[in-house]
Amino acid sequence: MSDDAPAHPKSRGAARRAQRRGPTMEDVAEIAGVSRGTVSRVLNGATHVSSASLAAVREAMRQTGYVVNESARSLVTRRSGAVAFVLSEPPDRLFEDPVLGGLMRTCTALLGAQGRGLMLMLAGNPDERERVLHFARGGHVDGVLLVSMHDGDPLAAALHGTGVPVVICGRAPATGPLMPYVAADDRGGARLMTQYLLDRGARRLATVAGPADTPGGVERLAGFRDVLGGAVPDGAIVRAEAYGIEAGRAAMDQLLHGFPDLDAVFVASDLLAVGALQALHAAGRRVPGDVLVGGFDDSAIASATMPPLTTIRQPLSQVAAELVEVLLELIAGRHPSSRVLPTSLVRRDSA
Amino acid sequence: MSDDAPAHPKSRGAARRAQRRGPTMEDVAEIAGVSRGTVSRVLNGATHVSSASLAAVREAMRQTGYVVNESARSLVTRRSGAVAFVLSEPPDRLFEDPVLGGLMRTCTALLGAQGRGLMLMLAGNPDERERVLHFARGGHVDGVLLVSMHDGDPLAAALHGTGVPVVICGRAPATGPLMPYVAADDRGGARLMTQYLLDRGARRLATVAGPADTPGGVERLAGFRDVLGGAVPDGAIVRAEAYGIEAGRAAMDQLLHGFPDLDAVFVASDLLAVGALQALHAAGRRVPGDVLVGGFDDSAIASATMPPLTTIRQPLSQVAAELVEVLLELIAGRHPSSRVLPTSLVRRDSA
DNA sequence: CCGGGCACCGTGAGCGCTCACAGTCTCCTT
């Protein structure tokens, strides 16, 4: 009742220090026998600091266990040190697709090495979208990595409107403001695979394409057509409803129905290919004996199927690296260009 | 040379406003004809605010597009509004395991609905670990969700030392300070599966256990033993090196070698089971004809294998929900208890 | 008719940092 308030006004400083969370720059400065300004200088770059005071400050920091208060710093610099990783996808995509996990992981590691944090945000419904926008506008993040598979994503344009640097992973929306993107060469990869199937002796080629509103769905089909020219019979192209296993099975069933004597199929994603493999198996077709199957992504699942999937490898860690590089450039005020990274063929047993 | 500095000191306010990023509370207050204090009150709770000024402030906010500066707020409240999601794992785990992705996604969504952000952090090496600790100590996050599969993770103890609320997903380290955790009932699940295999007629049961330093590796094996009692022959237990497909294949090969007449195998994770299935297939054993195979996790891959995997389902979204609930309680200063959630059997074709 | 209570409101004092500026001190040039 009597000891919970400092008795003397003069002891206020000490009391404050006692209840305060951690040491401040001021404390460090005092111990090191320098001023706030000098401590600040060693904190950012340490230019124009004598080696004597540098050492003193370092020692004082060590001794006090000082860690800089990022909020205070952000308040004045208007930089947050964080970037948002925005997933503009139907909610269950992340569950199924290991590709995204890898991307995220690599970005996090790369950003972390730069002392930056990665904030994960979903944008699967209007509420979430609004939150992302609010976040960006509020300056809580210095930049946004937008992973959007869908063309003409309204979020991309809206985000662009906030003035926050944005780089898109996948493909820039065909319409709307242009902003830098990083993507794997889907079309080239599809060409690679189609040609490979041809080289392996396929004569009755079919394809399971991805949804039409995704770059993968458009570009990979385009690559398939590039190689085959006009020689694609009716019924040899079926579009999957989504990128899941179920969708792949359904599409393959449909293909088997409409184009029964196929001897090879290019499937627009590994996950889809898993479903296709199941449908093929159920139909009694042997892979690769009766039909060759080529996938796309080289996701972790590709080597787990039976038989292991011949597929197109997306240079995922390179995509991640370029993604953060481009974003960092953007944040630094430069104007990096978009990048398309080459894909390559990974031969396994399915073709 | 002459027009880049304001001519009159008196115009400074206006110039500042022009170059300033966004409207501040002060601006909103001015427009609404009230004071900063009132604006602040409507921002947090709006108690003791007349409906007239409430409306005026709301309108002024709308009109100016005001969004609160979180850094300034954090600076004084010492709360950041973010929580860290720390992955204490070898780097390639996330690539392979869809379970983590789902957990992350659900946590992000749940946290987001509370207006909180989720910061993804890796802790796969000492550098990263140090970064996490630094982050926690710096008060950049209000709490930490530590996903740690390894027992006695030094990070858990270190994190506990920072005073930041921590909840562990998986299992609390047996040693060290006790902190709340949320886990699925691994042991119970393993019992469930083992009993099921027995009920299906298995007589020569074997198991591929997870690494010994993981709760999954310990608890699931314990559950297996619970049911079988002392009746487990030599060679019927093989420990996988890791949780990957390769490791599963290797372990199954070893089992086939040391315990050739097995008629059922309980594999400690779906990913491991994928490898096991491959090894079995390569050895010419049919599943489930010759040997029954049971997995664990019910990850997305379980329905993609051939045959689809009978497995134990972890209530992932419930784990996520409890995880954030417990953390939020902790942050609020309460003392929630740990939770263990029931698992269930999912019957597919492999057993 | 006056004093006290209550709902509402404005104000000042910071939170811990950065940045520009104004010193100080040393050393080199002319």
Added chain:
DNA sequence: AAGGAGACTGTGAGCGCTCACGGTGCCCGG
């Protein structure tokens, strides 16, 4: 020997917010 160019350092003024405090006005009981 005077002057200036650096190198180094300290200081003040905020960044935009919250929180405690001290006013107002108004209504009610005595």
